[in-house]
Amino acid sequence: MKVMFLDESGDHNLSIIDPDYPLFVLGGVIVDKNYAEGALTDALRDFKLRLFGSDDIILHTADITRNRNGFERMKEQQFRERFYRELNELMHTLNYTVIACAIKKDHHLARYGIAAIDPYLLSLDVLVERFCMEIGNVSNGGVVVAEKRDPILDRELELAWLNLKIKGTRYIHAADIDRRIVALNLKSKTENMAGLQLADLVVSPIGRCISGRSVKEDFRIIESKFRRNGKGRYEGFGLVTLPK
Numbered sequence: 001m002k003v004m005f006l007d008e009s010g011d012h013n014l015s016i017i018d019p020d021y022p023l024f025v026l027g028g029v030i031v032d033k034n035y036a037e038g039a040l041t042d043a044l045r046d047f048k049l050r051l052f053g054s055d056d057i058i059l060h061t062a063d064i065t066r067n068r069n070g071f072e073r074m075k076e077q078q079f080r081e082r083f084y085r086e087l088n089e090l091m092h093t094l095n096y097t098v099i100a101c102a103i104k105k106d107h108h109l110a111r112y113g114i115a116a117i118d119p120y121l122l123s124l125d126v127l128v129e130r131f132c133m134e135i136g137n138v139s140n141g142g143v144v145v146a147e148k149r150d151p152i153l154d155r156e157l158e159l160a161w162l163n164l165k166i167k168g169t170r171y172i173h174a175a176d177i178d179r180r181i182v183a184l185n186l187k188s189k190t191e192n193m194a195g196l197q198l199a200d201l202v203v204s205p206i207g208r209c210i211s212g213r214s215v216k217e218d219f220r221i222i223e224s225k226f227r228r229n230g231k232g233r234y235e236g237f238g239l240v241t242l243p244k
Contacts, residue, residue, distance in 0.1 A: 002142040014119065040198065101127060102242070132181065
């Protein structure tokens with residue numbers, strides 16, 4: 001069975017558009033369930049024990065960049081350089097496939113106005129669609145795991161998931177989504193799930209690249225993990241940018 005872990009970068013709210021980061025990115029990392037529970041979990045545990053002496057710390061980009069919640073040593077240049085060097089090595093070595101949808105909120109709103117679909121829900125359609133394609137014609141072949149946010153947003157997500165199973169997407173019939181994907185499970189960040197932490201580490205570099213900022217080694221590694229077609233192209237297959 002395959003698992004797709006989801007995380008996001010940016011605010012999905014169309015009434016709030018940050019001119020410095022007018023993006024919303026929903027990213028998914030697809031891994032084999034046994035790998036997620038075994039080798040992936042072990043690799044992240046070893047990384048955290050080696051650098052921080054504890055497995056309790058949760059890899060969260062916002063905390064890493066702000067030197068908080070266990071990442072205070074990131075203020076030290078030598079440690080910070082070691083952290084990113086070893087993290088990049090880890091991200092390169094791990095076995096996962098990335099799919100992501102980046103929505104340029106200002107362009108999305110300008111094109112569709114009051115009919116503009118919520119970026120999170122639109123992105124979810126895109127990712128579920130491609131996850132189904134990745135699973136293939138297999139019954140109960142996958143499960144989606146997303147991070148809990150707040151009760152209102154979680155309920156909206158659950159309703160969006162039900163809607164996908166009823167109406168399907170542009171390319172995948174509802175019956176196929178229902179048959180191939182077992183469930184959408186919401187998990188708390190405090191559960192320290194390796195897959196969710198990996199997804200967290202993936203989305204920010206994607207957003208940074210789409211927004212036109214300098215591309216770093218972390219994005220080049222993620223770029224090599226994107227889902228691709230038979231010709232090796234990932235645009236539209238592993239990375240979708242909207243509006244087109």
